[in-house]
Amino acid sequence: MNKKSIYSITYDKLVNFFKENSINEFVAKQIFDWVYKKNVRSFEEMTNISKKNIELLNNNFYFNNVKEINRQIDHEDETIKILYELEDGNKVESVIMKFNYGYSACISSQVGCNMGCKFCASGKLKKIRSLTIDEMVLQILNINKTLMEIKSKKITSFVIMGIGEPFDNFDNILDFIEIAKDRKAIEIGSRHITVSTSGIVPKIKKWADLNLQVNLAISLHAPNDEIRSSIMPINNAYPINELMDAIDYYLEKNNRRITIEYIMLDGINDSNENANELAKLLKNRLCYVNLIPFNDINNPHFSRSKNIKNFAKVLNNANITCTIRQERGKNISAACGQLRAKNI
Ligand code: SAH
């Protein structure tokens, strides 16, 4: 029999499973309570579940975990980077960040990434595989456990911006988010969840149709095709005009402001002229720009822009709202684009 991780099943799917076995939905509620609120690690610990049902559960589901094998703390801003080993020996990194509104996590969605963005350390490790639903759920559960131990707190938001391209792992991301949002499970409000994509156009449209009320961030990083293609190979498959169409489609269906991520690379995409071009591109679209200071990845072709403030000014003058991303965890290589999960 093909057993599933208990952390991979959404509430609705568990209810269906019980229905098929002529068992009341109420049992699914009890199971979720044990798994996500009481944090038990076996069905035997579920004292209000009948022996017969425990046997049924054991025959169909199992408890697994990801294993923390390294933890680094940036004492300057209290960012924590955790290296998790998966059951097959692969490794991924997650990051916990402290903000004034609370703790947030950055979750990985794949082992490696195939998109090959030139400025990104994660992309240097070719994709080995996508993460399963349970491996993403377990990143959050373990992060919450760690935070509980050291700060008596849980995360109140998370971003899927670690290693990997989430829309290359589309179906698993959907179920993961459903479990993350579920009040009976991890209980993080959809507005406190952000998914970031490098711009896989058909998946953006599919995502738009679902109207999930989750924040969407798009890694644009350039105001024209010439620059974008030179740093992001995906632009050859989905150039900027197609990406803008997908963004418009999303906005029409969701009416939720999109975050445009723009990494500031010295001499590549950071001139005032580039800012003007970007402003033109985004004009009359419900979005705001998040300017990201480049984090070093030991590549001589890329260095940090010195023009961020001016670039922001140009955008603001053109009525494009923009913010500069707060840097986190730079002392432990836990910043955007630096996650690699190299074997240690
Ligand atoms: N694959 C997805 C999500 C993970 S990357 C995506 O690309 O959107 C998360 C963000 O970090 C992206 O905006 C990415 O472009 C950015 N990033 C990658 N490398 C970086 C670096 N060296 N410095 C700063 N940001 C980087």
Ligand code: SF4
């Ligand atoms: Fe992959 Fe995102 Fe890095 Fe590009 S920036 S290589 S899509 S993780």
